[in-house]
Amino acid sequence: MEKNPSFVKNGQYLSSPRSPPSDTINDTFYRRSRSRETMDDDWNHVQISHDVDQFITTLSTFDDKSNPPDVPDYVETFSRIVESRIDKYNQSEINRRFGKMMEEGQFFIEAVTRISKLANAFSKFQPSASTSPAFNQISMVLQRSMAFLEEEFRSLLEDGKNNSQSNSGNFFKNSSFNYKYQDRSNQGETSSGDFPGYSSEVVTKMNKIASTMISAGYETECCQVYSVSRRIAFNEQMKKLEFEKIDMDDVLKLQWETLEGEISRWIRVVQTCSGSLFPGEKKLGESIFTGHPLIRRSLFTNLARAVVIQLLDFAEAVSMAKRSAEKLFKFLDVYETLQNLILAINDSCSHECEHELTSEIAASGDRIGESAVSIFCDLENSIKSDVAKSPVPGGAVHPLTRYVMNYLKYACEYKDTLEKIFEKHAKLEKSVPMSSNLSSNDIEKESESPHNFETVAITTPFSIQIVTVVDLLDANLEAKSKLYRDPSLRYIFLMNNGRYILQKVKGSTEVGQLMGDTWCRRRSTVVRHFHKNYQRETWSRILSCLSHDGLQVNGKINKSVLKERFKIFTTTFDEIHRTQSTWVVSDEQLQSELQVSITAIIIPAYRSFLGRFRQYLDGGKVDKYIKYQPEDIETLIEGLFDGNPTSMGRRRT
Known part of the structure; x- marks a missing residue:
């Protein structure tokens, strides 16, 4: 094997059949001394990116880890291009020009990704005099790139909300969408507007930055920036909802009227968290950390845990408050709110934390539930006492x-x-x-x-x-x-x-x-039973006055007895009417049923008695003994159970 094989020899690329001819790209060309601004205008970004990719592939497949290949000059040049981009992005006058070119931002992300791959490929070789300078330079550029992306990520998270043409961040300025990233609660009263409130464009930028940082091994820095920024944003939302953490002892000291208001406020906060804020956070995490579900779940879990603990502290204090019947419904509202909170947490946290959080929420709900059971059962004692x-x-x-x-x-x-x-x-x-x-x-x-x-x-x-x-x-x-x-x-x-x-x-x-x-049906039977007993107790006396028994002596009508009967009837009816007119039957249907049933009993009997025996009274003294005609009796019955108009009005059910 040839020692220290080079990928550039006599100005020719040895590993890339797509490389340009030697008269256009050679060592002398790479070594030209130019300012960084001039470099950016001269280099063919597509070609040099391709060359770097080829070199990364070669490094990755190179077997001799102790004898790395020579580093082409274009690697150094490529790292300088990346540095020049960082310098330009940090200059406001360049920002304005750069903001018009979407492809520049995309190039920077891809360039940083290549720098990361170069650093990773070099790290597999033993340090040598030929590779160490290049590796050190690449490592330095990578650190600067990550620091820049970290700051860019923070800027987008903190200043990129509710602004589709956001000026936050120094690249990806072009905007072709104005779609608000949002997750509205389907419970109208719990909606918190556009939350988290980032445009689709901004979310795309953050997704690219997060993916680049994580692939480069800067997951911790990326997650820390995201976590801090989102907690600050979430706390701002909680402040807008006027939620403040209240010490448990202070909660227990509150009068019920005040505590009731605090419970209502707490319920609104939790409903907003369940219906809008948590779903919004979940969706934001899914959009930014696409392809990294474990990271997304971990970030959401940490945020949710911090918020839920504060919410549960209040619920715990409520469960220990003094119990009374009027508090039942607020306790039940708290219980239901906690159940909805569990649903919002499920499928958003990691499995372990999901179980931990939902168990804590459920336990708090159980204590509220036990308080509700105790209050409801106390109703029995209230009735008995x-x-x-x-x-x-x-x-x-x-x-x-x-x-x-x-x-x-x-x-x-x-x-x-x-x-x-x-x-x-x-x-x-x-x-x-x-x-x-x-x-x-x-x-x-x-x-x-x-x-x-x-x-x-x-x-x-x-x-x-x-x-x-x-x-x-x-x-x-x-x-x-x-x-x-x-x-x-x-x-x-x-x-x-x-x-x-x-x-x-x-x-x-x-x-x-x-x-x-x-x-x-059985209750109706019981009420009818009371009705019949009332009729028997009241109107049997009237019917006895209208009985034919005892009116005839030796086959003749005893007028004195008959007169006494009419007199007793009038007196008894007047007494019943006077008394029962002050009685109250507030249910109109029941009152009507009573009056109809009384009329059905009394009027036929009275009309029959009157028609049968009126002729036996002295003609000129009929009015002395017969005070009421059947129609008069019917009218008076209709006035029963209205209550005393001077002291009692009709009561509503």
């Missing part, structure tokens, strides 16, 4: 009934979430699906009632909890009904509240699905 000493005026719907049923209605709007929470709670308790306050004996007793668990459409831990609450409410209302001395008013009270409960169940799709049609 609500002991009234005086009845609601007029037998109206009790405030407790309104509160509980509206509470259940709003709670069931979170049905899917509560189903998950109670299911998980039941598994953690390793018990049969039941309320935390019920024993198996309790369930056996409940199964004997008309409202037992078998009437529920779908038996789940949460649906059983709902039925338990309604049954406890029924028991409480039954106890409260005994505060009324008048049995008729007692049934009006039970009818009002029973009808209200039924209407609330039917009026809510979610509650209705949980309770089921069978439960609703």
Whole structure:
């Protein structure tokens, strides 16, 4: 083998059949002393790039690592061209001229890539007097190139947003697109505008720089610039959302009204992160680090972890806040927000970190869920402890009934979430699906009632909890009904509240699905039962006045008894009307049903009695004993259950 074989001999290229003739390119030509500016204009970039590629290929296939080939002069010249580009790009007056030539920027990237390949190829040979100067020069040029690209990368990341004709960066100035890089949230309220806000052109520039730096072995520097810049940008977005980290102790000291506002703010922040910011970061990383999924995932993971930790600190503090019934819905909002955050993290982080982060978020959600379960179960204790000493005026719907049923209605709007929470709670308790306050004996007793668990459409831990609450409410209302001395008013009270409960169940799709049609039919039967009992207690006295029994003595009408009957009827009806006009039936349909049923009982009986026995009264004294005509009675019945107009208005359901 010839020692130190050269790839340029007597002005001729030995390894490239495509090389130009010796009279156009030779050693003397390469050694010409010219300024860097003149070099840029004279050299044929395409040809010299081709020659360098050929030399890189030769170095890569050269077997004798201890005896490297001679380095052609055009390698040194090529490195000088690259240096000259860096110098020009750093001069503002050149920037303006260079900004008009897209191919110059592309040439620089390709040239730096060749410098990197040259450095890598030289590094495989043992240092020698012939190669060390070239290698040192190439290494120096490579370092300058990487430093320049690093600064260019930083400039594009920090100043290249929302500007399709960005002045940031010193090359790739040409723009042929004005497409905003963005990822809008499909949740309108969580959109953060065009985020991250880079044009397609800028993203393409950053992709080329990142790929060049990574292939040259400068992955750490590239990732550090990207990570720092994106964290700063993300923190700016968080500030725009008015998110500030709050110490856990300070959160626990807040009054609920203030904490409620902070929770709402936190939810908006997390929703924006889940719906816009994180997806935007993921897409940006995928676009810049194409072909490097591990790097992209690692960068996103580091950013996401720093943000998520701050968000979870607040959620943890909320889970430890003092619990009360009115806080349930905010707790559920926090829980759902955390579930959406898990979805945003999935498929974006590395597998290991994804599991780590989602596990932390899920654990925080579980603690919020346990708080929600505790709050909901406390509703049972609230119902049991609500002991009234005086009845609601007029037998109206009790405030407790309104509160509980509206509470259940709003709670069931979170049905899917509560189903998950109670299911998980039941598994953690390793018990049969039941309320935390019920024993198996309790369930056996409940199964004997008309409202037992078998009437529920779908038996789940949460649906059983709902039925338990309604049954406890029924028991409480039954106890409260005994505060009324008048049995008729007692049934009006039970009818009002029973009808209200039924209407609330039917009026809510979610509650209705949980309770089921069978439960609703049985509840309707119970309300009708109260209705019949009311009629019996109230109007049986009126019907007894209209009885024919005892009116005849020896086959003749006893006028004195008849007169007394008319008198008792009038007195009794006046008393009922006076009293029950102050009673309240706020459900218009129920009120109408009551009035129609009363009319159907009283009017035919009264009309028949009047037609049969009126003739036996003294002609001139009929009006003395007959105060009302059937039409008058019907009109007065229509005025029942309106409440006392001077002290009680109609109540809304």
